[in-house]
Amino acid sequence: MNVVFPGAFLDELKYTSLTGVKVTLINMPIREQAKPNNPPLGPALLAARLREYGAEPTIIDLNIYRVRDEDAAKRGLEHGRTLTFEEAGGLISRTLNKVGSQHVIGLSGLITTLKWQTEIARMIKAVDPDAMLVSGGGLATQFRTDLFGWIPELDAVAHSEGDDVILKIAHDAKAIRDLGFEKAHLAGRLSPFLQGVIGGKPRFFYHGGRTPDLDALPFPAYDLLFEDVDGFPVLETYLSVPVWGGSAKNSSATSFEMKRSISTISSRGCPFACKFCFRGAQGERNYGVRSAEDLADEFIDYQERYGVDFIGLLDDNFMVSPKRISQLADILEPLAASGQLRWGAHGRLDEAADLRPDRHGGYRMADTLRVDEMARAGCVYIGFGAESASSKVLEDMGKGGFMLSSGMEKINGFEFPRAMTQGMRNTINAEIHGNCTWIMGYPGETLGDLQTSIAFIKWQQELVTEGMTPNTLEYDTAFESINTSVFTATAYPGTEMFEHPKVRSILTETFGLRFDPESRKPVADENFRTYVLELNDATKMITNNDGRPLNYSDISDDQFVEVRTMLDDRELDKVLSI
Template sequence: MSRTPLRPVQRVLLLFPPMHDVKIIDTMVVPPMGIASLAAYVRDMVDVALLDCVAEGYRQKVSVARHIARVGLSDDEILARVRAYRPDMVGLSCIFSNQFACVKDLSRKIREKVDPDMVIVTGGTHPSFLPEQTLSEADVDYVVLGEGELGLKQIIETHNSGGRIEDIDGVAFRTENGVQVTPRTTWIEDLDTLPFPARDLLPMETYFEAKVPMALHWRKVRNTPIVSSRGCPFKCPFCSSWRHWGQRFRKRSAENVLAEITHLKSRYNIQELKWQDDNLTADRNRAKAIFQGMIDRGLVMPWNTPNGIALWTLDGEMLDLMKKSGCFEITLAVESGDPETFRRFVKKPFTLDQAAKVARMARERRITTVAYFILGFPGETVRQVKSSIRFGLRMGVDYLVPFIFNPLPGSELWQECMQKGFLSDSLQYERSNNYMDPGALVSAGPDGKVSGGGDEVSYVQGMAYLQNLAKLPFRNPREFMANYSRKLLTAPWFLVDFLKVLWNTRSIIVSGIRQSSLFVKRNR
């Protein structure tokens, strides 16, 4: 261990750090369910506080690169809050790779300027898959791997009992011989045993004021995320989430979920839900029990699925029940519309024909549709990228969202890219997770070979997004008027920001016009 004896821990501050985000996109201001869940799990054994640096400083943006801005409280403001709370332990969440730069800076400054003996812990997807790099670059004592509740609790218990860190499951730390990584082997089997996230420790009114919820679409200002399950049984090679959550699907009971919705409505007057599940309807019977329970108990309210939904479980009966319980929008993570790319990279149990059918059935029920696509998989040609986008436009969804492939640490494709030398050890992770920025693109050359370019793919991305958006007023005038009038009324500066986006993407527009081959046309 780097420090002995172990410091007793009585006060814990869990921190959601600032983010490095693309300038042309609004950074989402969303209650961080990760640290809220951790706080609820350990609050009966220690005093705990939460600091959401993004929410409390969402108006503060500092340029760190041409396309990237740091969003959130300044380091000085954060350090002042740490000093004021006087914790024995600080936990730095690192769900996204574009938070890692802030984790590095804050861990060093807390050690140097606040308390050299502070116990500093980090966790989340990024450090879970890069524990050695995290411990070498950030001044943290521990990395909690995967699901965080058990690991954090055991670290606190060990510090207070004088036990052995080496005996904790799912943790990485420094030793005299280097870094020891103990893989996680235990998981919370019954999610109903978890307390509801500690939203009372978060600035809930700030989220309502910001009006920038997950995926940016909303119907009611007082909305909040809710998580009813963890994990995914499928193994898409571009995704790391299924590994992070134990390579399987676990779920809360319908009764437990309905109890939380009741709590949210009575305690915070929540009027809209954002399901953060990857696979909300994977268990069809449970999903139906939740939706029917919302109807029967007077809990009907607008809701959507910004993370996606188990597309293969949706049929007319399910969609009717979802609509009655308040569903106004579903996100279909199709990933690719090119048959060859779809077969190679998408391991979910649905077909492209099924995806198109679900989109059509949702439209018939006036459920807004969003479709996610990934462009530029390793080895994918520009021809395949265009083929994928043609399918996406033919689906006729309300919002087509084409992301540029970024290698997520822990995913199969990230490992493949590392092994083949497509990514360097000095990859700037603060630019990762920015799917509108081709800075980390590693593929999609015209000959199908992996390269560091991506301009043409970026053009296709921009033109597809704009072409689909231009059709929205004619395809779904009701959605167009509702969405954009709501934004103009609640955030008048939205129009200015939108014009800035058009100006910043002018090269894409001009290039798309000049290169007629980039216009996506219907297959004949």
């Protein structure tokens, strides 16, 4: 099938083409165990794009709510539970009663939101049956037309980036509302994304694509989150919860506090190919960046508009371009020097190390270090997806390459990649907090491999407290700023890890998954759907019917559970003593 991307249709649209078109975007709940701390960036970007062409967007954010009641207490949810399906349905009904019948209602969410999207789709067809119901985001990008079988209420599925395709979706919905489906179809208004009439209803499959100029896109329409239909302060609630840090209850530990924070992204896609990661929802492997000027404008806008004291960049690869970092520093240095602007980003430890081979067979650092330039621009936090400190596991994960190209360094009896050790030193020397995240249980990992990662965490604690007096506030703050959480390796569909023979064998045995012999893709049957419904973020340990963990490593199941318990209890020394 020839793929036609939506950008080809933009020339046909005028900035008034979607006047009067009503679009509601619904963001699904995630990570019930944590406070909601990132406003729904995807829906806010799409809403801003729609407004450029005259449409009237609404955002319903189901993730912001955490209800403290007896049920939440019983389940150990200290921040409260998410809405029930009934409560969510009531909120949606009240909102639609206020804004009126919609041309398009879009469901957005990660692969972990299948259950929510299934339930919400049923509700939507009951309260606004004439709206075109569309699923987009991570779930839609992964499963594409298979979603029609799992969520039969859907009229359309849209994969990949939505900045341009949302305009085509709204255009098609307007044509159907104005002309009726038959006339709109015969007039060619619905080409080329109409798949046909299937099961008695038109089905559309929209191909998202990269907009030509990321800098030309409007900033997210966060103003639409000011309050919900009941007056609940959605945006203010997000702003008051730290993007990262201990109080955010995520793996992004910090050595400092933030009172008001907001998040955005600096790039789309990923130039790397880690085998455990699915990048489909944000550009796949097609990497593109926003300019330093555009980022600086957004930073300053948020500071002036919302009074934030910290901005978090959520994309994984801010540090790829040293040139852009220096350009950003040239623009932001005056604000950073005065202490008016702080921000954080994600990158790789080899980028922080900035090591280059020298003529003597050794290594030297670049003349200008990326971390120093980031500090000049006001950066105070970098999140590093270290995942493992074992060279073998890094290779297996597809993270070897640059990470191992500078050789190894022996510390406390363990061999660590020099790019990791030097990257941490450079980050600390630049007075930036470096936070590493970790994964255990990857296929082929041994206990020794995992102990190497734990030893690296212990070395980080030594590094940041060097020269400090134990049991002082300074020492304790620095020590506790080192992330000791370790995720469990989860096999997400669409990743190379999911294709690993051991992973497939375990999933076949545990969930009855079947795989097409030609495409090697899983068969989208009820067994596969059951597995997807089990997925959550990587803090969840998926088990089989006997309560045993899905353990893909070379560690025995009994020892895996023992170590997992120790790590959950932050008993790192016990893991090292096994």
